[in-house]
Amino acid sequence: MKLLNKITLWFIGIVFLVTPITMIISRNNIKKHLDQAEIARMTAVNDRVAQQLLAGEKPDRYTHGRPIEITAISGPLPAEKISVKKDNYVAEDLGEKECRITVDSWYQVGTQAYKISSYNYVIKSEEIFRGMLSTVVWKMLLMIFAVSVTARLLSGKIFSPLRRTMKAIHRFDLKQKDKLQLPETSTTEFKELNVFLRKMTDKAMEDYAAVKEFSENASHELQTPLAVIRSKIELLSETNIDSIQAALIGDMQNAIEKLSHINRSLILLTKLENQEFKVSESLKFCRVVKDVIATYEDWITMREIKLSSNLDKNIPLNIHPALAEMLISNLLSNAIRHNRDGGQIKMELTHHHLSISNTGIPPQIPTCELFQRFKKSNQSNDSIGLGLAIVKQICEVNGYDVEYNYTDGWHNIEVYFFKRAVISGDAMSASTAVAV
Known part of the structure; x- marks a missing residue:
């Protein structure tokens, strides 16, 4: 995934995480301030009614049509002269849950004590939440759109030096004497x-x-x-x-x-x-295989080895001619050297792979070690332990896969001309081979 896409996803993730939390905090704060404002208003109304009673005026005009109740009480006033009560109940006519706040205030007017009560219906938390929800959803969608668009607009300017630097690194070649040229940047x-x-x-x-x-x-x-x-x-x-x-x-x-x-x-x-073998054009790999076989015919005849081959025609590969000859020569000489007198060699060439199998004694060390330099199975004097290392290096330079295993008395090397997506780990660990 590109860096810009990762940054955009991080921002979007933060928006999705923070927005619900801030919405809950905002809802609670709004509800709290609305309730406090309504309580302060009703407390002021109660004080206004008490002032009229204290002045000997009748509060009928002020209380008429208002949810205000005046009750004369006996006995001393309570310690808390203001009491707030919140009730949630379902209105029978509307069938909805409502929230009512009641403010009770106690006053002493002359020798008589009064309880003045005011109440009002306020917005419920659920109503505030529903009102905020649609706004928050649109806000999140707009933020995601703005972040995505802005990130791509800014990337053209902010990440442009990084992209040019990466292109310069891809073009850089150690074999050239030109130093790496990188773009100027203010970051x-x-x-x-x-x-x-x-x-x-x-x-x-x-x-x-x-x-x-x-x-x-x-x-x-x-x-x-x-x-x-x-x-x-x-x-x-x-x-x-x-x-x-x-x-x-x-x-x-x-x-x-x-x-x-x-x-x-x-x-x-x-x-x-050092990748000093440059490929300018493809060559017919089947012709190179036939030429190498012809070179080793005398040695094969001297060892009385039976060679059978199945070679497809017209197989073009992008490989340096010298490397193609070295690859086949090392594999075939390895099959002859580590074969027994009167043994067999089988060669198969298709558009996908080259396979060389030979009879011989079982190997003594695993394949993963035999591809290393100076690793040999039988430590014979006529082997220097570099043949398979060269084969492995040629395959890596040209993007090939190589496998070497021993099964039922047969040593088998296979060179795959195209990288395979999955190579069995069990087969690789169990396979063993003989090195040149």
Whole structure:
């Protein structure tokens, strides 16, 4: 949900919460003040009648037609000379509940004591509430409409710098040397955000440049001594050596080749993480699969492995050609290396996924660890533990899903070309695999 919509909902929620409370408070205050005003009026009327009695005048003219009752009483006056009584009852002629306030006042006029009573009907709380309800409903509707419209009008001005900042961040690319350009704003919070983003992106560009330079230098510098060591070992192998020395030289050559492979794989992973493989156009993935299979035919024949494939035609994918070849090559070489002599490999390619299955021994560690760097199931010398890490990184760069599981003697890797909404957590936790 957008920030503006959240703020609008908060305001509307506050209106719905506060309005009923204020309506009840207002009703009680209005009722209280109306009652007090009526009591004060009737008290003044009683005082007026008492003054006429004290002056010896007959109050007939004043009390005529008014709800005033004068009663002569015997005995002393009560301590409270004014008494207020409120009665609620149902009027028989109208069939409605009414509220009557009666004010009784006691006066001493000469030797005679009098009780003067006045009463009047006042507005009930329910009537006030009903009168306020329609007004409050219209008030709430107008407030909601005003908040919604005003919020959207103001957002065009207030949140405009934030939207431009977000667009600038989306366009920002670490591989470009241009610094992040952010719009000017007068809002303090947006100014602080822009300052932080500039510092963060400048630091990221510096770190990216340093890491890239280091990886390129390391790759270049390591290749030279490796080539020298390889050539020296080849010269040494041509001299007069015994069988033990030959075995040692062979182990050294294998170690150097493995080190060179690790170096190339780490450089590749760095380039993948930095997204240095740009896609300009789609390629026919089925053709790349066939080319890789042809490359590994001799190895498959030497291991006496039976390969069966079911490849759909005309499958265009937006992926860099080098990454497509690396992805298929790592998966197929993994299926050959960890297969048994005389085993089987099954390949299936559709518009939605690529599946490679091979026979082999059960894995020893779970899948979630095998996709990490240098994680291997059997710790074999011919595996460096980076093949699946590269496969995983290629899939992430291109927005693919990858799964690896072992069922009934078969290792199975599936690459889904489209992100699926739901992936079974139980299947992922139970699946296990073998890494290159």
